[in-house]
Amino acid sequence: MKYNNCICIDAGTPNCPCPLAETGDCLVCSRLNGRDKCDCSWCGLCIYNEFMQNDRRSAGRRERFEAPVLSRRWYSSDLMTIKIKVDRGFTLAGAGPGSFVFLSGSAEPFFDTPVSIMRTDTKEGTMTFAVKMISAKTKAIAQAEDKVYIRGVYRNGLLGEGLRQDAKGAPLQDEKFSAFSPRWLFITKGVGFAPAVNIIDRLPEEVSADMVIDTEKITEEMISDSLSRCEAAREGRVKMDIMPLSRLLDRQDIEAGKCIREIEEYEKVFILASDHYIHTLSAELNVPAGKLVYANNFHMCCGEGVCGACCHVDENGNVSKMCKCRRRKDL
Ligand code: SF4
Ligand code: FES
Numbered sequence: 332m333k334y335n336n337c338i339c340i341d342a343g344t345p346n347c348p349c350p351l352a353e354t355g356d357c358l359v360c361s362r363l364n365g366r367d368k369c370d371c372s373w374c375g376l377c378i379y380n381e382f383m384q385n386d387r388r389s390a391g392r393r394e395r396f397e398a399p400v401l402s403r404r405w406y407s408s409d410l411m412t413i414k415i416k417v418d419r420g421f422t423l424a425g426a427g428p429g430s431f432v433f434l435s436g437s438a439e440p441f442f443d444t445p446v447s448i449m450r451t452d453t454k455e456g457t458m459t460f461a462v463k464m465i466s467a468k469t470k471a472i473a474q475a476e477d478k479v480y481i482r483g484v485y486r487n488g489l490l491g492e493g494l495r496q497d498a499k500g501a502p503l504q505d506e507k508f509s510a511f512s513p514r515w516l517f518i519t520k521g522v523g524f525a526p527a528v529n530i531i532d533r534l535p536e537e538v539s540a541d542m543v544i545d546t547e548k549i550t551e552e553m554i555s556d557s558l559s560r561c562e563a564a565r566e567g568r569v570k571m572d573i574m575p576l577s578r579l580l581d582r583q584d585i586e587a588g589k590c591i592r593e594i595e596e597y598e599k600v601f602i603l604a605s606d607h608y609i610h611t612l613s614a615e616l617n618v619p620a621g622k623l624v625y626a627n628n629f630h631m632c633c634g635e636g637v638c639g640a641c642c643h644v645d646e647n648g649n650v651s652k653m654c655k656c657r658r659r660k661d662l
Contacts, residue, residue: 343375345391409464422451424484432483436475444468449525493624513598521548523603534563542571629653
């Protein structure tokens, strides 16, 4: 078994070097994963040097802390949005596409569960999440009265070559499209809608978005509520169709121009749904790899590359820790 040397999502950030450097398991630096020479392809600040300068300790650990609950809104008996108070720096970190945190309604850390950030308000210092009650962990969040426990921010909720980010975490546009008022396509199912809102909330002003939303597990009220707070939607730059995603696999709707345009007309295509739909829709719609952004559906537990819950083994037996690695090999 061999760990893949994929570029680590945390490399060069305030959370690097992480605990993997202390255990000799860094995903990028050869010196910090047991070899005696430098042969990494990382071209940012030297991770080994940072680690040595920090007395061989990891930096910027994400501590778990209590956050006051400001409000909850129930959309059905098992679906709610929850708004919590955090500091401004934390909201800024959470504004990047694909950001998520570990949230818990219990003081016991084993109730921590990964939840995508749906909205951040940097002025008022708040974060909003959509939570679907499924089992013990999400029920505990629903039952927590005045505070929740939070750990983060983690960055790897989205994968794919279509997601290129600048230093502030904003998706960059492809230069060849920039003169043509680019369009982005969002295909979401269930709470995959939440990370789409986080991006649409900061949609660059020249970009328009088409959304195909499958409401299974969420409600139309939650969709209209969430989008009505996004400037891009208020300006009419967001068009949406609500339909089961299975209908997208039937090309008749597309060819009749009923829901989405031809894929060539989109600069980016986000598929925020289960792996089944990521595979079938990206293949059926012929989405080029360079445009595709998709949900990271791997099971997350520690988020730090330590526990192994998120490991993905490719056909050659190589393992990627998908809480840290930026791409999987089979898409
Ligand atoms: S695994 Fe990533 S975050 Fe941790 S030390 Fe290596 S590059 Fe930095
Ligand atoms: S979630 Fe623990 S190693 Fe990735």
